[in-house]
Amino acid sequence: xxxxxxVIAAYxxxxxxxxxxxxxxxxxxxxxxxxxxxxxxxxxxxxxAQKAGATVLKHAINRxxxxxxxxxxxxxxxxxxxxxxxxxxxGQHNPKEVKDxxxxxxxxxxxxxxxxxxxxxxxxxxxxxxxxxKMGVVFTFIFSxxxxxxxxxxxxxxxRKAAENIEITQDKMEHASEIIDLIKLxxxxxxxxxxTIKYTKHSxxxxxxxxxxxxxxxxxxxxxxxx
Amino acid sequence: MISILQIIxxxxxxxxxxxxxxxxxxxxxxxxxxxFWCLLWIAAGVVLFIPQATNPIAxxxxxxxxxxxxxxxxxxxxxxxxxxxxxKLDSINQNITKIVREVAIKKKK
Numbered sequence: 001x002x003x004x005x006x007v008i009a010a011y012x013x014x015x016x017x018x019x020x021x022x023x024x025x026x027x028x029x030x031x032x033x034x035x036x037x038x039x040x041x042x043x044x045x046x047x048x049a050q051k052a053g054a055t056v057l058k059h060a061i062n063r064x065x066x067x068x069x070x071x072x073x074x075x076x077x078x079x080x081x082x083x084x085x086x087x088x089x090x091g092q093h094n095p096k097e098v099k100d101x102x103x104x105x106x107x108x109x110x111x112x113x114x115x116x117x118x119x120x121x122x123x124x125x126x127x128x129x130x131x132x133x134k135m136g137v138v139f140t141f142i143f144s145x146x147x148x149x150x151x152x153x154x155x156x157x158x159x160r161k162a163a164e165n166i167e168i169t170q171d172k173m174e175h176a177s178e179i180i181d182l183i184k185l186x187x188x189x190x191x192x193x194x195x196t197i198k199y200t201k202h203s204x205x206x207x208x209x210x211x212x213x214x215x216x217x218x219x220x221x222x223x224x225x226x227x
Numbered sequence: 228m229i230s231i232l233q234i235i236x237x238x239x240x241x242x243x244x245x246x247x248x249x250x251x252x253x254x255x256x257x258x259x260x261x262x263f264w265c266l267l268w269i270a271a272g273v274v275l276f277i278p279q280a281t282n283p284i285a286x287x288x289x290x291x292x293x294x295x296x297x298x299x300x301x302x303x304x305x306x307x308x309x310x311x312x313x314x315k316l317d318s319i320n321q322n323i324t325k326i327v328r329e330v331a332i333k334k335k336k
Contacts, residue, residue, distance in 0.1 A: 037331070057331040063324045071328045075335065171324050223317075 004033060004102055005081040007072030009065045010089035011039040014048050016202060020087070021052035023095035031055060035075055036089070037068040045089075065154075066175025070168040077163060084163045086156045092198050093155045101157045101193050110191040111162035112183055114148065115155030120194035129199075132213055139217055144181040148192060152176040152213075155195050162188050173212070174220050236275050240268045271297070 006024055010017050017036065024034050031053035038046040040062035049056045057071055069086055076084050083102050087093055093115075104110040117123035118133075125133070136151040154176070158166065165186050170178045183190050247264040250256050256264075273280055274297055281296050290296055 040327075055335070057335050059327045059331050061323075061327060063327050067324045067328065071331050074328065075332050078332070169321065171320065 002082040002102075002106060003080060004029065004083040004085060004098075005072075005076035005079070006034050006085045006087050006098065007069055007076060008034070008036045008054075008087050008089045009039055009068035009072065010036050010041065010045050010049065011062060011065070011068070012041045012043045012045060013089040014041070014043040014045050016091040017045055017089050018048045018052040020089055020091055020095070021049060021054045024087070024098070025053060027095045027098060029098070033081075035072045037072045039063060039065070039068040064172035064175075066168050066173070066178070067171040069175065073158075073163055073168075077160070081163070082160050084158045084160070086154055088154045090202060091200060094196050094198065097155070097195050098157075101155060101195065104191045104193065105157055105159045110189045111159040112166075112179075112188055112190040113157040113193050114150070114180075114190060115153045115195035116148065116150035116192045117153060117195060117197040118149040119192060120196050122196040124199060125197070126199060136213065140177060140180055143177060143220065144184045146180055146184050146190075148180070150192070151180070153195070153197070170220075170223070172219075173216050174223075177216070177220055233275055237272065240272050240275075244268050 006029055008017075008020065013020075021031070021034055021036065025031060032055055034054040036045075036049040036054040036056045038049065038056055038058045040059045046056055046058055055075075057075060059068060059071065073084055083105050085098055085102060087095075087098070097115075101113045101115055104113050117125060133150060133152065137148055140151045141147045152173070156179070165188065166179055166182045168175045168178060182188070244265060247256070247261055247268070251258070251261040274294070278294050281294060282292075284296050285292060288296060290299065
């Protein structure tokens with residue numbers, strides 16, 4: 001089995017982080033390879049993740065999800081990861097599906113696997129969320145030239161080669177689009193994998209508001225032209 | 228006849244000039260930047276007391292009144308400076324993230 005690291009960016013997730021880590025351990029992933037990046041939380045995220053047995057890195061101040069994921073990836077690459085998985089800290093992803101998302105990478109069919117909640121019938125996506133995400137699909141197509149069924153799904157897997165190639169520079173939520181942009185730009189082989197997203201009250205509170213997606217789009221356009 | 232506006236603006240120009248000179252002495256700006264700021268504020272002072280001085284430039288650039296020239300130029304300059312600030316802030320933010328990341332990874336080892 002290839003050495004798989006699971007990177008979890010966590011900001012004020014004391015309520016869910018422990019369950020997420022335990023869920024992954026139950027699937028056979030060692031705590032050594034479950035990397036929780038506490039992104040400067042004000043609560044007990046760090047302690048909870050440590051108690052659950054994960055490897056916990058701590059950002060001294062909050063830098064955003066993109067920055068935290070990159071920290072986890074850098075750490076994993078340093079420790080000779082062969083596959084890196086992004087996993088959400090709020091409990092909306094299913095630990096059982098990690099094996100599905102890394103499959104195309106193990107089989108060498110792709111270097112990046114992107115989770116899609118719309119390829120699977122099991123995700124019960126709320127209507128407004130559905131509309132915003134579909135608009136995101138169109139935006140991604142215009143922006144990056146890749147037509148996906150889902151965007152801003154935080155469940156992904158990378159081969160080591162892809163992880164080294166995809167350097168996240170967007171500290172906040174824009175990294176999700178940036179990753180897709182880089183896949184296109186660097187001609188990386190990708191595949192979409194059906195995943196289920198569990199919408200709990202907790203994950204809905206922590207999720208992105210539709211309004212924020214406008215801000216994300218604006219920021220992306222700004223950096224595309226000026227950076 | 229000197230107006231109150233002229234007095235206030237003159238005081239401000241003197242203040243701004245002194246800031247530029249002090250910052251040059253502290254080596255926070257280089258000679259070229261000092262010259263730039265001095266010329267800018269001296270030009271502002273000239274325009275303040277002799278508004279007609281801008282008329283030849285106005286005729287040259289085909290704008291109505293001489294005093295409009297510095298106003299237009301200031302707006303352009305302000306836009307440019309705001310843009311520069313944005314870019315600068317962006318790179319500072321990226322650098323902060325880099326430091327935070329380095330510390331997080333180093334501490335774990």
